[in-house]
Amino acid sequence: MNDTSSEIQNQNIRIASSSCLLGQEVRYDGAHKLNGYMKRSLADYFEFVPYCPEVAIGLGIPRKPIRLVKGNGEVRVVGTENPDLDVTDQLxxxxxxxVPELKGVSGYIFKKGSPSCGMERVKVYNDAGNPVDSASGKYAETIMRLLPQLPVEEEGRLMDPRLRENFVERVFIYHRWQKLVDKGLSAAGLVxxxxxxxxxxxxxxxxxxxxxxxxxxxxxxxxxEERIGxxxxxxxxxxxxxxxxxxHAxxxxxxxGFVKQHLESDDKQELIELIDSYRLEQVPLIVPITLIKHYLRKHPDPYMDQQYYLNPHPKELMLRNHI
Ligand code: SF4
Known part of the structure; x- marks a missing residue:
């Protein structure tokens, strides 16, 4: 096992999440929206920290639904049945x-479509109740504006293999960055x-x-300090x-280039063809990566041993088997 593959395991990574995705019965109708992928797979590697903004601002369970409404050029969060209920500022x-609590988390998974938690494309209605636009939920918009570096994603988009792999890679990289900054960042540390x-x-x-x-x-x-931001x-x-x-190809x-000097010409040709097959989407990324890692195990290179690209996240998540 090289340096990065052993390092990627057993990390104490926390991710914030909409409470309903974790099975908490906090929705307006008293239901939950437990996400099976988060529970079955991601929970083995991440500790989830639940937040339900609508409950936190005192809307109660059950509660009347709210939605985004555009009027006078701005989007407000108001009651679906009672437009006089306006919780925009509270959210x-x-x-x-x-935000200060999120300094200790390395990502956030939001519930899609929510006027509070939706990351994007939440329906915005006009006063007559017709959808006219889309926006982020008010709470999610505030978090993303104040913490632009925090990796965020929606549970619906996590079903897309490329978006899922992208999110998990960002979480691991951001977590390493947070640990580095906590230790005190030096010029050598940044390099x-x-x-x-x-x-x-x-x-x-x-x-x-x-x-x-x-x-x-x-x-x-x-x-x-001026370089960090x-x-x-x-x-x-x-x-x-x-x-x-x-x-990727x-x-x-x-x-x-780090192993080719050790390879016979037919092995080299095979690797090139495999990379090309991946580029043409005939095989998943894990295929050429596995062969390259095999050659690097036989012919170790200290520079490549340190590269996170070859081990960006735990292999058990199989994220590169589907992209
Ligand atoms: S406010 Fe967010 S966490 Fe609470 S029920 Fe709605 S989507 Fe789920």
Whole structure:
């Protein structure tokens, strides 16, 4: 087992979640929306921290439903049956109150479609009750605005293999960043963190990869505190972009450069063909990755041993078997 594969296991990672997704009966109708994937798979690796903003602001269980309504150019959260009930400001204030608590979590999974918790595309109605637009839920919008680096996702989108893999990768990377900052970030620490995530970034966003390289190259000059904000903002925004098969194939060809001198020409050809099959989406990413890891086990390379790209999340989650 190389350095990154052993390191990825047994971490104490906390993720915030809409309470109803964890099986808590907090919905307006007293029901829950337990998410099977979160319970069966993600719960083995993450500790979930539940938040129900509507209960927290005192709306009670059961309660009359609320929705997003647009009027006078702004979106408010009001009662579906009683438009005089306006909880917009309470939901935003509760979001502001929760933000300091979220400093200890490495991601957030929101309930889709909720006027409070929805991450995006929540229906917005006009006064006549017709859907006219879409927006984020008010509480979720507040959290995302105040913590733009926090990895967030919706439970519905987690059913998409690429979005799911992307979210979990971001959570692990953000968690490592949080631990580094907690320890006290030095210029050397930033360089090491960046070096070990280079291939992760390259698979998501090549221009950001170059931009981050410039930021790190300057890390020794001036105040390190000034580098931290731009670095993590650029990094987390880059990682949000979905890594395509073409971009992964590009990274795999780079990594092949670390083993090819040890390979017979037919082995080299086989690896190239496998990477190409992946690029054409004929086999999943795990196939060429497994062969590259096999060669790296036989011909270890200290630089590649340190790269998180080869072990971005626990293999038991099988996230690369489906992308
Ligand atoms: S979606 Fe959010 S506000 Fe609605 S029940 Fe679930 S946790 Fe509570």
């Amino acid at each position: 935003a204030a509760y979001g502001e109150k929760v 090491d963190f960046h070096t070990r995530h280079k291939f992760n970034v390259l698979a998501h966003d090549e221009p950001a990869y170059r931009e981050l390289g410039r930021l790190v190259a300057d890390a020794g000059k001036g105040d390190i 731009p670095y993590i903002t650029t990094l987390m925004a880059a990682l949000k972009k979905i890594a395509t098969p073409k971009m 590009n990274v795999l060809m780079h990594i092949m």
